Each structure stands twice: as structure tokens, then as C-alpha cells.
Amino acid sequence: xxxxxxWYRHDRMPHIFCTGCGNGTVINCTLEAVMQxxxxxxxxxxxxxxxxxxxxxxxxxxxxxxxTHGRALAFATGVKLAKPEFDVVVFTGxxxxxxxxxxxxxxxxxxxxxxxxxxMNNMIYGMTGGQGSxxxxxxxxxxxxxxxxxxxxxxxxxxxxxxxxxYSARWTAYxxxxxxxxxxxxxxxxxxxxxxxxxQCPTSYGRRNKLRTTTSMLEYMRDNAVLxxxxxxxxxxxRELSPGRFTVGEFVKRFRPALGVxxxxx
Amino acid sequence: xxxxxxxxxxxxxxxxxxxxxxxxxxxxxxAEHMARILPKKGGTFIQMEDELASISSIIGASWAGxxxxxxxxxxxxxxxxxxxxxxxxxETPIVIVNIQRGGPSTGxxxxxxxxxxxxxxxxxxxxxxxxxxxxxxxxxxFDLTAKAFNLADRFRCPVFLMSxxxxxxxxxxxxxxxxxxxxxxxxxxxxxxxxxxxxDMIPGFPEFGKGYRVHVTGLTHDERGYPEATNCELHxxxxxxxxxxxxxKRHEIADYDIINPQAEIVFITYGPPGRxxxxxxxxxxxxxxxxxxxxxxxxxxxxxxxxxxxASKFIVPELNMGQMAREIQRHTSIEVESLxxxxxEMHTPDELFRAMxxxx
Ligand SMILES: Cc1ncc(C[n+]2csc(CCOP(=O)(O)OP(=O)(O)O)c2C)c(N)n1
Ligand code: SF4
Ligand SMILES: [Mg+2]
Numbered sequence: 001x002x003x004x005x006x007w008y009r010h011d012r013m014p015h016i017f018c019t020g021c022g023n024g025t026v027i028n029c030t031l032e033a034v035m036q037x038x039x040x041x042x043x044x045x046x047x048x049x050x051x052x053x054x055x056x057x058x059x060x061x062x063x064x065x066x067x068t069h070g071r072a073l074a075f076a077t078g079v080k081l082a083k084p085e086f087d088v089v090v091f092t093g094x095x096x097x098x099x100x101x102x103x104x105x106x107x108x109x110x111x112x113x114x115x116x117x118x119x120m121n122n123m124i125y126g127m128t129g130g131q132g133s134x135x136x137x138x139x140x141x142x143x144x145x146x147x148x149x150x151x152x153x154x155x156x157x158x159x160x161x162x163x164x165x166x167y168s169a170r171w172t173a174y175x176x177x178x179x180x181x182x183x184x185x186x187x188x189x190x191x192x193x194x195x196x197x198x199x200q201c202p203t204s205y206g207r208r209n210k211l212r213t214t215t216s217m218l219e220y221m222r223d224n225a226v227l228x229x230x231x232x233x234x235x236x237x238x239r240e241l242s243p244g245r246f247t248v249g250e251f252v253k254r255f256r257p258a259l260g261v262x263x264x265x266x
Numbered sequence: 267x268x269x270x271x272x273x274x275x276x277x278x279x280x281x282x283x284x285x286x287x288x289x290x291x292x293x294x295x296x297a298e299h300m301a302r303i304l305p306k307k308g309g310t311f312i313q314m315e316d317e318l319a320s321i322s323s324i325i326g327a328s329w330a331g332x333x334x335x336x337x338x339x340x341x342x343x344x345x346x347x348x349x350x351x352x353x354x355x356x357e358t359p360i361v362i363v364n365i366q367r368g369g370p371s372t373g374x375x376x377x378x379x380x381x382x383x384x385x386x387x388x389x390x391x392x393x394x395x396x397x398x399x400x401x402x403x404x405x406x407x408f409d410l411t412a413k414a415f416n417l418a419d420r421f422r423c424p425v426f427l428m429s430x431x432x433x434x435x436x437x438x439x440x441x442x443x444x445x446x447x448x449x450x451x452x453x454x455x456x457x458x459x460x461x462x463x464x465x466d467m468i469p470g471f472p473e474f475g476k477g478y479r480v481h482v483t484g485l486t487h488d489e490r491g492y493p494e495a496t497n498c499e500l501h502x503x504x505x506x507x508x509x510x511x512x513x514x515k516r517h518e519i520a521d522y523d524i525i526n527p528q529a530e531i532v533f534i535t536y537g538p539p540g541r542x543x544x545x546x547x548x549x550x551x552x553x554x555x556x557x558x559x560x561x562x563x564x565x566x567x568x569x570x571x572x573x574x575x576x577a578s579k580f581i582v583p584e585l586n587m588g589q590m591a592r593e594i595q596r597h598t599s600i601e602v603e604s605l606x607x608x609x610x611e612m613h614t615p616d617e618l619f620r621a622m623x624x625x626x
Contacts, residue, residue, distance in 0.1 A: 009481070012492060042477045047326070058481050058493065063474040065329060066483035066493075067322065068352050074319035078326025078334070079474065081310045082284050086330065086475060104322075107315040 004031045007041065009061040016055060020214030022173035022199030026120050027056050029176060029197070030089065033184035037087075044087045047076040049101060051093035052127045052201075053120035070101030073108040073117065080115055080260045087187070088115040094135040095125045098154045102134075109163030112191040114260040118183060119156055119194070122201035130204030137244045141208040156196045161252040166191030168251040172198035172221040175248065182250065191258030198225075198246070269407045269434040270295035270337075273363055273427065274303070276411030277335055279446045282361070283309035284334035286323035288316055288342060291375040292431040293365035296337035317342035321349040321362070328358050329482065331473045333415050333450075337363035339431075341372060343382055344389075350424050351390030352484045354508060357461070357469065359418035359451055363411070363427040365434040366585075368610055377610025378431035380537055380585040386426045387564050393505055395512040397519070398426040398564040402540040404438035410561060412446040417519065419451035421512055422468055428563070430585065432538045432612060454478060459489040467511035513565050520567035522560045529556030530578045531622050534594060536560040538612050539583040546615040555622070563590065568597035581605055581621050583613045 008031075017023050034044065044062045048054035050069035057064035067075045072090050080088045097105050097119050108117070124142055125131040132142040135156070136149040160168040167189045169182035179197055186193030200206065200217035211217045226234075226241060228249030234241070241247070267275070274296045277285075285304055287297040297313070304311040310327070314320045317338055324334035338346065343364050353360050368374030369381050382389075386398050397417050399410040411427055418425040454460060454470035460480040463469050469489075472478035485493035486501045494500055525547070526532075533543045533555065540559040547555050556574055560567075571580070571594070580598070582591040583605040591604035605621050607613050 011490075041479070043475060045474055058483065061479050063329075063472075063479060064481050065326065066481065066485070067325075068348055068484060071318060071322040071349065074314060074322030075326040077312065077314070077319070078284065078286060078323030078328075079330045080326075081312060081323070082327035082330035082332040082334070083475060103315050104319055107319070 004028060004035060007031045007034065007060055007062070009059050012059050015059055017052065018203045020200065020202045021052070022122065022201065023053055023056060023120055025173040025176060026118060026179070026197045026199055027059065029180040030118055030183055031060070032180050033187055034089070036184050037187050039087050043085065044089065045079055046089050046091065047079065048072050048091040049093070049096035050127070051096045051125070053091055053093035053122070054096055056091040070096055070099070071104065072096065073101060073104040076115055077108060077111070077113055080113060084114070084260045084262050090115060090117040092117065092119050093126070094119060094121040094123060094156070095133040098134045098156055098159070106159065106163040109160050109165040109192050109194070112164050112166055112256055112258040114190050114192070114258050116183065116186045116193045116195070119196045120199045121156060121196050122199045122205055124201055124205040126201045126204045130208065139243065140205070157194065157251045160192070160194035164192070164256070165194045165252065166256055166258060167193035167253050170196040170198070170246070170248050170251065172225055172248065173200055174218045174221045175225070185253070189253065189255070190261045191256060267404060267437065267440045268295060269404045269429065269436045270365065271299050272404045272407040272440050273337070273411045273429070273434070274299035275442065276408040277361070277415070278303055278307065279408070279442070280333065280412040280415040281448050282333045282335050282415060283307070284324060284327035284332040285309070285311045285336065286314050286320045286327070286334070287336050288314055288320050288338065290339045290342045292367055292434050293337045293339045293363065295434070296363055296365070317345040318349070321346040321360070324360050325349060325353055325358050328360050329474045331475070333419070335361040335363065337365065339365050339367045340369045340382060343385065347389045351392055351394065353424040354390065354394045354396070355484045356482050357422035357508070358424070359422050360424050361411070361414045361418055361427065362424055363429065366428065366430040368608065374610050376431065378538065378585060379608060379610065380428070380430055380589070381608070383428060383563065383586065383589045386428055393509060395509045396424060396426060396564055397421060397512060397562065398428045399521070399561055400428050400536040400563050401433055401561070402535070402537050402559060404433065404436055405440050406561065407433060408440055408442065416447065416449045420449065420468070422451065422471065423512060428537070430537060460491045461487065462489040463507060463511070467507050467514070516565035516567050517569055519562060520570060521562040522558060522567070522570060524573055525557040526554055527556060527573050528576055529554045529574065530576050532556030532558060532574045532577045532580050533618065534558045534560070534580050534582045536563050536590065538585060542583065542613040542615055542618055546618045549615050550619065566593055566597070571598050579603060581618070583607065583618060583621070585612070
């Protein structure tokens, strides 16, 4: 395999993503990492739930399972345990993973099952037209939070860490190099690897939140991302992250015993 | 041997290598037995976090090539409904065991019932057809579970073993054959598209990891497996085929016993009530009593009703409020008398005798 292009399912183009959507960037980063890993197209399985983000496997030319809303990790658990030699990657969205699929998320982390999970967190339900998700920041407008979101958000990367995943990192579609690297590290580490990729959704999120253009959304991610080390320093100084800002970096990297690891990988 | 153990043994004999489940009375012994045996046989047992996850995991395992199953009861069965439709739409062979208990809701966890017969046929949204087997003895628990895997692989659909607490917890003698017939799913033929049906309306199976590079989706899809959710004609063709691949074979796969076809009064049963009819026939051996006992209830083989040329009345004892009686009535002009019983106890032979117009 020479190029990322070889992994795309060209007869499925054009894709359904809106102009300026961040999902394509995350798919590219993922396939770049897969290439660096030297994985075999016929041994790699992409699995997803339901949502814009979950449409990603359909554009990749491996065996793939586009499942039901929230259940991707449970399907993936079956695929992986029935055939641990498969390299399994899951694409999911913030709603898919943390709302309807929240229980499967914490249990897949707890089992520390050997797969790589990439969550495209666009802070919104994109596919259904922009309803609030568990990751919609305080004050943000969505069709179901017309006066501004009031509930606290889930910190997905921390949730993965606390639930037992061997690897957890968060980057954004702006931080292409860091994101690609994190995905690759996640793929290398046996056990459950979680990579949260903050992505822009100009259509369902940006439009209602004064971030109408793709550039303004990318700038938003650049300007609001705080490196973990810096956040720790701030915490030590008793300073809090202002609302809407989020940490990026590697939250955990460890080698606890994991499920679904083929012996010679250990 | 206990019914639930016979079920697990039937699955193992059929080569089931993946079980994903969640504990629920009165089905738990199936999972517990699989948890003991499967790892020793190189298979996988996993206790998932809920029944949504159980059924998801067995569908995933099936695409990875495993014969896979789950076992549950009412509340868990209700949770599985969405992904039953997913298995139908993606043509995934799986076996779902429902050891029925009294519902609705948590109802009667330790009491037998047959209240989910319509749910297994119609419970997921949209139009579809399925296959449901019902044992009335512990031996049939073994035999029909094994058979369920062959049907799932052949028709590429979810197959239900619709048993109940009574048979699940009953102990009877079981003869385990040296080996059971195993007819595995037909692989996708070279040159065929991943969801291109063969003459029998069923596509070959493009197992993951074999180089087919198949995309599987629950969205309406073409023969390549690619979503095309707004194509009216395609949707109509696809769903019609999914129904007809099963319905057109309903008489071929029908599985039943007929006793005294010349009788005027005929009992139609599936599961435990068949036992009461057998006892009645034993107690009143001088009476001519007809009996049709179905082992496959869905798809319903309506032609079998014609096997009773003198029938003046079909009596249908069921452990529900008359679910299959309604189905039977719509296929015949002969009077159908529903004999419902809920609460957890079986019909007594005397109750059946009275339904015949007898005075006991
Ligand atoms: C059981 C179920 N409930 C609701 C839906 C409708 N639905 C489709 S996508 C979606 C939200 C997706 O949001 P997210 O996971 O964040 O993905 P995104 O589209 O933002 O990438 C919902 C609620 C569904 N398909 N299934
Ligand atoms: S709605 Fe948002 S997430 Fe969905 S394709 Fe459009 S930009 Fe991307
Ligand atoms: Mg989203």
C-alpha cells in the first residue's frame, strides 16, 4: 500500500459530508496512521454506530459494519472476540458514544478490549440537524437548547481514562499531526485506545453559534485547546479553564492486561 | 437433563462458538452452561453489559464467521428488538433463545408463558419475516436449538427458539446423538456482489476477513451493500425479498406432528400445551382426538390445516391470551376456539376435555 487513496472506496464518492465538515480530516488522519502501522486492508475492520461521523466506514474499502445508534462498541466487541487477529477501528460521534452508547463505552474501556476508537466530537447531533448532545458546551445554541445549553458536558477522554482504557488522548481537526500521531500510538498499544477528535460541524453547530465558516470553527478549536501540561500548571496556580475551553494531549498511556490481545502481540 | 442445559448442549453440538448474554430468569442456566463449556472448546463466552449489547455482540461475531447465540427472557427480549431488525436487514445469521416468562414488564420472572409469540414475529419496526421454533420436550430443546443454527445459516436471518420456563426448567431424559447435522452458511460466490441473491433469493455470505471488502449497513442498500435510502424501488425490492426468501419456503421447512387426522375435534398446540393434549389422549384413549403440534410456528405453514378433512373445530390452548389462535383463524373457515391460560400454570387435561364439550 502506497497511499491513503488506496484505502478509500472510490465508487462511493461523492460522500455525504457537508463542505467544510471535519470528518474527512479525521478519516484522513486515521488512514494515515493505519498506513504507518502497515495494516492489511483485508484484516482491518471499521465499525461505527449512527450519525454523520458513523458514515465514515462506508467510504473505506475494508470490511465494515455500520450498525445501530450507540451500539458500535458492542458490535465491535463481538467481531474482535470472535476473531482477535482482526485490527478493529471504531468511528463514533459524541452523541453515539456518550449519550445512547454511554454504557457500552464505559464497559468497553473497563474490559480494556483491544481496539482503537475514534470519536468525532462536533459537540452536536449533526446528522439529525443540530440537537444538543452531552458534549454541547454551556451556553451553546442548538435546536433543543434554543436558549443556550445548561447541562455540564462529558469529558470523554477523562471518562475513558477513569473507566480503564489503556490509552486516551484528545486533539482536534486543527491539530492534524498530533491527531495522526495519537491515533497511531493508540493502534500500537494493546488494549482499549480512545482518541477524541474535536471536529468542526459548520452546518449544525457553527451556523447557530457565530462560527458560520469552517475557518472560524478551526480557529475556535485552535484558540480554545489548552495543552494538558498548561492546564495542570493553571490548576496548580488555582486558575480554572474558562467555559468552552478544553484540554488536549495524552491523558493516559499504560499497559494494563487487556482483552482480545493475540498472544504474539504481547 | 434440564431443558436450559439441553438448549446449551444443542448449541454446542451445532458448533456454536460465540455466546453473548446477560443474566435473566428463567434463561440464565443457558448462559451459565455456555460460560462453563465454551472456553474449554476454544469458543468465546462474554457477559455483556445489557441485552442491547448481547445481541450486538453476537451479530458482530457472526460477521467474523462464528455461529453465535444469545439467550434471554421477556425484558431482555424487548431490549433486543432494534437489533433484531438490524440482523434481518443485514441478513445476519444469529440464534436468539427466549425462555419466556409472564409479562408484561417484569411480570412473573419464575413462571412460564408464551406471551412473546407475536413479539418475535412483529416486535422490531418495519416489515419482515422470521423463523421461530418451539420445543415441547427437553429432547426437542436440544434438537431444535441445533436445528435453529442450520436455519439461521441457510436463510441468513435471526432464528428464534421460543421456549418457556416450563420446558426450560423441566428435567427429562435426553438422547444426545453422536453428531448432529451441521449445514453451514453458503459463502459468497466469486463474481457475485456481496448482497446479490442467488436463485433461492439468499445471497452467499461474505464473511469478514476473507477479502470481500464488504460494507454492511442497516440502511436500505443495493447489492453492493451501499446505502441508498431514498430509492423507493430498491427498498421495496429488498424488503420484499427479505420476506419472501423465508415465506416462500414455509411449507418446506414446516416441522410438526399430526395425530388422528380423521378426528372432528382437533387441538393445535406448540410448546407445553402439547403435553397436556398428549396426556388427554392417553387418559381418554377411546375418544378420537386430533392433534397438530407445531415445532416451527413462524413462518406459519397454513396448508397443514388441510390435513384434517373432517375437522369441525380447532381448539388452540396457549399460555397467552390467544396469540396464535388469531393467526390460525385467518387461514381457515373452520371454527377456531382459543383456550388461553396465563398466570404460569399449564392447562390440565380436564380443562382440555371440558373445552371439547366433555363433562368431567
Ligand atoms: C435508536 C435511535 N435513536 C435516534 C436516532 C436518530 N439519530 C440519528 S443520528 C443521531 C445523532 C448523532 O449524533 P452524533 O453521534 O454526535 O453524530 P454526528 O452526526 O454529530 O456525527 C440521532 C439521534 C437513531 N438513528 N436511532
Ligand atoms: S451536519 Fe455537520 S457533522 Fe454532519 S456532515 Fe454536515 S458538517 Fe459534517
Ligand atoms: Mg456529534
